[in-house]
Amino acid sequence: MSSPEIAGGKGSGRPRVGLFATCLVDLFRPETGFAAARLIEAAGCDVDVPESQTCCGQPAYNSGDREDAKAIARQVVETFEGFDYVVVPSGSCAATLSRHYPELLADDPAFARRAEALAAKTFELTAFLYDVMGITKVKARFAGSVTYHDACSGLRELSIQKQPRELLQSVEGLTLTEMTDPDVCCGFGGTFCVKYPEISNAIVTKKAATIAASGAETLVAGDLGCLMNMAGKLSRDGRKVRARHVAEVLADMGEGPAIGEAK
Amino acid sequence: MSLHITSPAFKENAVDALANVDLQQALAHVERGFIHKRQAAVDALPEFEALRREAKAIKDHTLAHLDLYLEAFEENALKAGAEVHFAETAEDARQAVLEICRRVGAKTVTKGKSMISEEIGLNTFLEASDIVPVETDLGEYIIQLRGETPSHIIAPAVHVTRSQVEADFRRVHTHLDPERDLTEPVSLLSEARAALREKFLAADVGITGANFLVVETGSSVIVTNEGNGDLTQILPRVHIVIASLEKLVPNLEDVSTLLRVLARSATGQEMSVYTTFSTGPRRPGDPDGPEETHIVILDNGRSEMLADEYREMLRCIRCGACMNHCPVYHAIGGHAYGATYVGPMGAVLAPALFGLEHTANLPNASTFCGRCESVCPVGIPLPKLMRHWREREYERHLKPATERSGLALWAFLARRPKLYRLATRIGLAALSPFGRKGRFAWLPLAGGWTRHRDLPAPAAKSFVAQWKARS
Ligand code: SF4
Numbered sequence: 001m002s003s004p005e006i007a008g009g010k011g012s013g014r015p016r017v018g019l020f021a022t023c024l025v026d027l028f029r030p031e032t033g034f035a036a037a038r039l040i041e042a043a044g045c046d047v048d049v050p051e052s053q054t055c056c057g058q059p060a061y062n063s064g065d066r067e068d069a070k071a072i073a074r075q076v077v078e079t080f081e082g083f084d085y086v087v088v089p090s091g092s093c094a095a096t097l098s099r100h101y102p103e104l105l106a107d108d109p110a111f112a113r114r115a116e117a118l119a120a121k122t123f124e125l126t127a128f129l130y131d132v133m134g135i136t137k138v139k140a141r142f143a144g145s146v147t148y149h150d151a152c153s154g155l156r157e158l159s160i161q162k163q164p165r166e167l168l169q170s171v172e173g174l175t176l177t178e179m180t181d182p183d184v185c186c187g188f189g190g191t192f193c194v195k196y197p198e199i200s201n202a203i204v205t206k207k208a209a210t211i212a213a214s215g216a217e218t219l220v221a222g223d224l225g226c227l228m229n230m231a232g233k234l235s236r237d238g239r240k241v242r243a244r245h246v247a248e249v250l251a252d253m254g255e256g257p258a259i260g261e262a263k
Numbered sequence: 264m265s266l267h268i269t270s271p272a273f274k275e276n277a278v279d280a281l282a283n284v285d286l287q288q289a290l291a292h293v294e295r296g297f298i299h300k301r302q303a304a305v306d307a308l309p310e311f312e313a314l315r316r317e318a319k320a321i322k323d324h325t326l327a328h329l330d331l332y333l334e335a336f337e338e339n340a341l342k343a344g345a346e347v348h349f350a351e352t353a354e355d356a357r358q359a360v361l362e363i364c365r366r367v368g369a370k371t372v373t374k375g376k377s378m379i380s381e382e383i384g385l386n387t388f389l390e391a392s393d394i395v396p397v398e399t400d401l402g403e404y405i406i407q408l409r410g411e412t413p414s415h416i417i418a419p420a421v422h423v424t425r426s427q428v429e430a431d432f433r434r435v436h437t438h439l440d441p442e443r444d445l446t447e448p449v450s451l452l453s454e455a456r457a458a459l460r461e462k463f464l465a466a467d468v469g470i471t472g473a474n475f476l477v478v479e480t481g482s483s484v485i486v487t488n489e490g491n492g493d494l495t496q497i498l499p500r501v502h503i504v505i506a507s508l509e510k511l512v513p514n515l516e517d518v519s520t521l522l523r524v525l526a527r528s529a530t531g532q533e534m535s536v537y538t539t540f541s542t543g544p545r546r547p548g549d550p551d552g553p554e555e556t557h558i559v560i561l562d563n564g565r566s567e568m569l570a571d572e573y574r575e576m577l578r579c580i581r582c583g584a585c586m587n588h589c590p591v592y593h594a595i596g597g598h599a600y601g602a603t604y605v606g607p608m609g610a611v612l613a614p615a616l617f618g619l620e621h622t623a624n625l626p627n628a629s630t631f632c633g634r635c636e637s638v639c640p641v642g643i644p645l646p647k648l649m650r651h652w653r654e655r656e657y658e659r660h661l662k663p664a665t666e667r668s669g670l671a672l673w674a675f676l677a678r679r680p681k682l683y684r685l686a687t688r689i690g691l692a693a694l695s696p697f698g699r700k701g702r703f704a705w706l707p708l709a710g711g712w713t714r715h716r717d718l719p720a721p722a723a724k725s726f727v728a729q730w731k732a733r734s
Contacts, residue, residue, distance in 0.1 A: 002515070007588055021726050023677075023729065025721060025726055026687070026725045026726045026727050027687055027690075027691060027721050027725055027726075028605075028718075028719055028720075029722065029723060029726075030722050030724070030726035031728050032726075033726035033729075033730065034726070034730075035676075037730075044573050049727055049730040049731075051680070051684070051731060052681075053679035053680070053682045053727065054676070054677040054678075054680055055673070055677040057674075057677060059670060059674070060670060060673070060674045061650070061651060062631060062650060063657065063662070063666070063670050064650065064652075064653030064654040064655070064656055064657030064658075064662070065654075065657050065670060065671075065674060066654050066657070068671075068674035068675075068677075068678065069674075070267070071482075071678045072674065072677050072678055074677060076678070079333070079680075082703075085317070086444070107587075116451055120639070136707075147558055152631070152632035152634070153631075153635055155515060156632070156633040156636070156637050157633065158449050160414065171394075171493045184590060184634075185590045185630050185632035185634065187590065187630060188630065189629070189630025189632070190630075190631075191666075192629065192630045192631075193630070193711065193712060194711035194712055195627060195628075195666070195711070196274065196277065196627075196628050197711040197714060197715060198274075198277060198281055198715075199277050199281070199591055199595060199628065200619075200630075200713035200715070201714075201716070202281050202594040202595075203590045203591075203593075203630070204716065205595055207388075208473050224509070228718070228719050229674065231717075231719060232702070232712070232716030232717040232718055232719065233715070233716040235702060235716075235717045236715065236716045251551070257701060259719050260701050260702040260719040260720075261701045261702075262328060262700050262701035
């Protein structure tokens with residue numbers, strides 16, 4: 001099982017994309033994974049979801065556990081290096097693969113170059129669609145107003161800002177309503193939110209208020225961790241704003257239950 | 264004498280800070296004031312990015328040749344008539360200052376704003392030696408009245424509201440008319456000025472920090488907005504500069520490049536109101552200036568940083584932009600950090616200066632949002648350096664056991680895909696009956712999360728499993 005199974009379509013001339021769903025999407029929000037797969041296929045690629053994927057290793061890496069982070073990185077390299085592209089519906093996990101693995105594995109002779117090679121073909125979902133595949137419009141409908149939160153890693157490590165907004169603007173029926181300071185952190189920060197819950201809460205409380213003040217009915221973002229944090233706060237505070245991953249809205253899958261709603 | 268470090272109680276400090284209404288009111292200014300002003304200044308200068316790269320290169324070059332530059336600085340400062348004292352530790356620096364003060368029989372010293380003075384705990388030390396230190400920067404003056412420490416490296420009293428300052432002034436300046444109007448910030452400033460005027464004239468020694476030490480001229484440079492620093496270094500008979508060794512800059516050209524990014528990053532000003540160069544004591548024919556100039560150059564762990572992965576931190580020019588843009592700093596202010604330096608720069612610097620065992624909370628208390636790095640005028644990768652501290656902490660087993668074991672289990676599974684699939688399948692199945700509402704208001708082991716927000720329920724079946732079943 002652990003050898004990468006490459007999707008059918010070999011020789012079809014279509015790029016073969018390995019979808020790295022991320023552990024949160026895998027466990028909490030399969031809809032996002034299916035939406036991402038649909039978008040990648042619609043962009044003219046073949047998608048495969050290798051079964052041996054787990055987590056990109058951020059919890060270990062950001063907690064100072066470099067050895068485990070390296071072991072996880074090696075395993076991700078092995079799982080995904082056979083694809084033409086690796087696409088990730090998360091800015092922070094994509095940045096882990098593309099910005100941090102090369103540094104993590106730099107002094108591992110067996111993996112240094114492979115990590116570099118993987119980094120070069122790994123992309124966050126909206127950046128892949130817009131920058132790599134040249135997709136500027138999607139075929140989707142979504143009635144209502146949407147506000148977009150720039151998750152930190154995607155924005156600052158991968159410069160993802162324009163791509164999701166341009167794509168969202170192309171969705172029929174959708175109005176994009178910017179919140180103030182969409183680039184300010186939501187207070188998630190991976191393990192930060194459980195290690196320093198009070199500080200995290202202060203940050204997300206402020207964020208939830210700015211989201212609500214935008215007047216938008218739906219919050220979208222490209223990272224499920226941040227979305228779960230903000231959605232959890234919005235619902236705890238009794239605010240009516242719903243939350244979805246940007247992939248779902250772009251893939252015309254914005255009809256089902258939003259994050260945290262009963263299925 | 265050691266400095267009072269309260270970082271081990273960081274979490275409790277933070278909880279108190281969040282509940283402190285005055286503090287929260289004061290902190291709102293940080294977010295509103297500094298950020299927009301900096302952005303406007305940056306937008307108005309098309310070459311700002313190029314200047315940042317240049318500033319970074321200047322600092323990197325200087326650090327790479329720091330030994331040579333230190334030698335040359337000493338030589339040029341001596342030529343200008345100043346005396347240079349190298350202090351390896353905080354104690355060495357305190358003793359150097361005390362010796363000078365004792366020799367000239369100083370009773371009162373005036374002080375310009377200096378974070379090095381805070382780092383070495385100079386005020387308490389001088390007081391214990393029967394020398395009265397008087398802070399002359401308005402912010403420093405306020406916190407001295409309040410018996411506090413700075414909560415921000417360039418705006419030391421940013422945590423104090425205007426009405427608190429008014430109350431402090433009424434409490435201390437009892438010789439003034441109790442009916443006087445102090446509602447305008449400017450009236451507070453003039454009252455402080457009047458109070459300080461006498462002190463300036465009475466002081467025997469003036470102590471300032473330095474934003475830069477210029478190698479080619481042996482000068483020290485300070486930037487202020489109140490002019491208090493000038494009076495501190497010109498009026499008394501003796502001027503002592505205390506600065507850490509990374510303040511060296513090769514020449515005046517380089518200083519001007521750094522000045523161009525410093526004020527813009529700090530307060531959004533093109534230049535601070537006063538930029539003062541001082542080179543040695545008064546020369547024959549000079550209208551004013553001190554009779555003696557001493558420059559105390561402090562190491563305090565920095566030469567070790569020069570040799571390890573924290574070297575990049577020594578590029579810091581103390582502009583404060585990183586804390587001004589930090590969501591954690593916005594939430595709790597500076598005092599909660601409890602180790603002189605605050606915000607992202609403090610989270611990297613404090614462990615190097617005061618020991619990781621006392622300050623390990625600081626590099627952990629970051630969301631790694633990266634906004635600090637994105638505004639740092641000298642491109643210090645602050646999140647990366649914080650992560651390096653976490654790695655050292657992990658290696659030295661300083662992390663709490665519960666956190667270690669939770670993470671270890673996750674990492675153990677993440678490295679074993681088959682087991683991971685099995686474990687997550689079981690876990691999801693076990694949770695699914697409880698998450699019917701789509702979210703949890705409470706879940707064992709997730710208390711840190713669910714105390715403040717709902718937790719979206721996990722899927723009944725993982726994406727990978729569903730995908731496999733589909734295809
Ligand atoms: S780390 Fe950078 S942003 Fe922070 S104070 Fe130093 S120079 Fe300024």
